[in-house]
Amino acid sequence: MTLNRSWVLARRPEGAVAVSDFEYREEWFIAPELAEGEILVRSRIFSCAPTIRNWLNAPGRSYRGSIGIGQPIRGMAAVEVLASRHPRFSQGIRVTAVAPWQDHAVLRPDEAAVPVTAIPDGMDTADAMTLYSPNSLTAYFGLFSVGEPKPGQTVLVSGAAGSVGMMVCQMARIAGCRVVAVAGGMEKCRWLEQACGVARAIDYRSADVARQLKAACPEGIDIFFDNVGGRILQDAIDRMVPHGRIVLCGQISAYDAGRPAAGPADMMKLVYGRIRMEGFVVGDFADRHEEAMANIRAWAGSGRLSCRVDLREGFMKLPSAFADLFAGRNKGTLLVSNPEERL
C-alpha cells in the first residue's frame, strides 16, 4: 500500500503567503478506474510558480480559475503516466501538465487549459520543467514578438532572477542588446552580472532605484520586460526612449499585496513618449512553439542559455518553498521534487 498525500488550500492568504495557508492531507492510494480520455499520473517534480498565487484568490479576484477552500493546490508539474486511456499518452512516459499537489492524480488532457505535453525521451525531467518549459517560451515570445529587440538597444528586465526573467536577460544578450536587470538582493544581482551577461543589476530593495536606473541606462530604455509591475513601471517609463516598448508579462509585486496592480502614475508620459505597452500570454503563440524550441535547444547546446534551478527535495516542502518564492528566498526557478518514498 502507498499513500496519496496532498496539499489543499486551508484559507485564502491575506497579504504574504504563509505555510499555514496550506493544509496537509493523506489517504491510502487506491488506483481508480479510468474513463476514456483519462490518465493516472504520479507526480515527480512540481514548479512553484508565481502565477499559482492568483489562483489562491477568491473567484472574483482570480484571473483564471480560483482554487476552492479544501481543494488541492495545482500548478505545473512533471508527472509519470502510470495508466492511460488516452491514445497520445501511453503508460510509462513523462508529461508536463497542470496537476494537483498530490502524489497521484487523474488528468483529462483533452480538457486541460494548459496543454499536456510529453517530455521527449532522454530529456532530463528538471530541464523539461525549466529550460524547455513554458517559462522559456514566455520569455522568447514576449521578448522577440512583443518587444522586437534590435542589436545595440537597451533592455530592462524586472524580476530578472526569476524563471522567466533570467531567460529574457540571456535571450536579449543573444539578440545583441545591452541588458539592465532589476532583482531582489545582492546575491541575485551578482549572479545576473556574472552568469547572465547583464551589464548592470539593480537591487530593487535599495533606496535609490530610480537614480540607479538613470545611471545604468544613460541612453534610455528601449524595451522594458516587466514581470513585476508597481513602482518599477513608472521608474522605467521615466527613462524610456521615444517609441519604447513595455512588455507586460506579469505583476508579481501585486500577487501578494491583496489588491490588483495599479498602472503607471503618469499616463501623459506614455502619450508624449509614444510608448507602447502590451500584455501577452504564451498560449497565443502555440503555432510557433517548434521554432522557439529549436532556437532554445540550439542556444542551450552552445552554452549561451542556461537555467539556474533551486531544487528542493520532498513533497512536504511544497508550502515552505512556495512562501520562499514570494519572500525572494529562492535562487533560481523553484522546483520541488517528489521522489518515491517507501512507507
Place this chain on the structure above:
Amino acid sequence: MTLNRSWVLARRPEGAVAVSDFEYREEWFIAPELAEGEILVRSRIFSCAPTIRNWLNAPGRSYRGSIGIGQPIRGMAAVEVLASRHPRFSQGIRVTAVAPWQDHAVLRPDEAAVPVTAIPDGMDTADAMTLYSPNSLTAYFGLFSVGEPKPGQTVLVSGAAGSVGMMVCQMARIAGCRVVAVAGGMEKCRWLEQACGVARAIDYRSADVARQLKAACPEGIDIFFDNVGGRILQDAIDRMVPHGRIVLCGQISAYDAGRPAAGPADMMKLVYGRIRMEGFVVGDFADRHEEAMANIRAWAGSGRLSCRVDLREGFMKLPSAFADLFAGRNKGTLLVSNPEERL
C-alpha cells in the same frame, strides 16, 4: 494708432481653470523692426485647446514648455502676415501657428516647435482651424495607424464631443466600425448620436457608466480611443476583447486635477487580455500629412466628415472660453475670433 492687447498668465491654476488666472494687458502697438526669418502677424482666430492647460503648470509639471507668470498665453491660432522677412511666408497670407494671445506678435517660423503652415487660398479660416487642423490629423493617425480599425469592430471614443473625439467618431464610421461614445452631458450625447453616426453615446456624468458601457458594447470593445484618461480607462479595459488596442491621445481628465493622470487600476487585465496600449503624437506622422489631408478633404466634400464649431467673438472672451472648455460648457471645437476693432 491701434492697441496690442494681450492675455498673460496671472497665476498657475489650482484645480479648475478660472478667469482670474489670466490678466489683461494693453499697450500701443508699434510695428517692430523684423530680423531675418521673422514675420509680424495679426491674430484672427484662436483655438482654445485642452493642451494649453499643460503649459500653465510649473516647469517641472508641464510636458512641453511651461508658460512663465506674466508671460502671454499661447496656443494654436490663425494669423495674418502683416510683414515678413521670411522667404516662405509673404505679406498678406494667412498661416496657422502657435502664437501668443495677443493682437500682434512676431513669430520665427524656423524655430517653431509646431510647424507654421500657410492656409491655402480660398480655404475658410475657421475650417483651417478645425476640419483641416492638426486635430483632424491627430484623429486620423491615432485611429488608423495606432488603432488599426477593421470593418464591424466596436470603437469606443472618450471625450467624443471634443475637437479630436468627434473626428475619431466619424472616421471610425467611415472605416465601417460601430462607434460608442462617452461625452459630458445629454446635449452632446444627443448630438453625437444624431450628427456623428454614433450608435450609443454615454454621459460620463451619469452614475452607472460601467453598466451602460457593458450594455452598449455587448461583444466587447476592439479599440478604445482615449482622450480623457482616469476612471473611464479601467471601465473600458474591463470590456476590451482579447488583443484589443487602446490609443492614448490625451488625458484631459487630469489636466485640471493638479496631478498626473494615473493608469489602469488593474494591470493584470492587460496581461491576460493581451491588450496593447500606445501613446502617439501627431508630429511623428509628418511625412503622411498629404495622404491624410487628401482623405479628409474627400470625406468632407462628400459630407461624411464635418466639424461642430463653437465660435465666440472677441479677444476679451479668451479666458472665459478657455474656462468653459474645462467645465464642458462648449459645443464643439472652441474658437475665439479676434475681428478688427477700430478704437
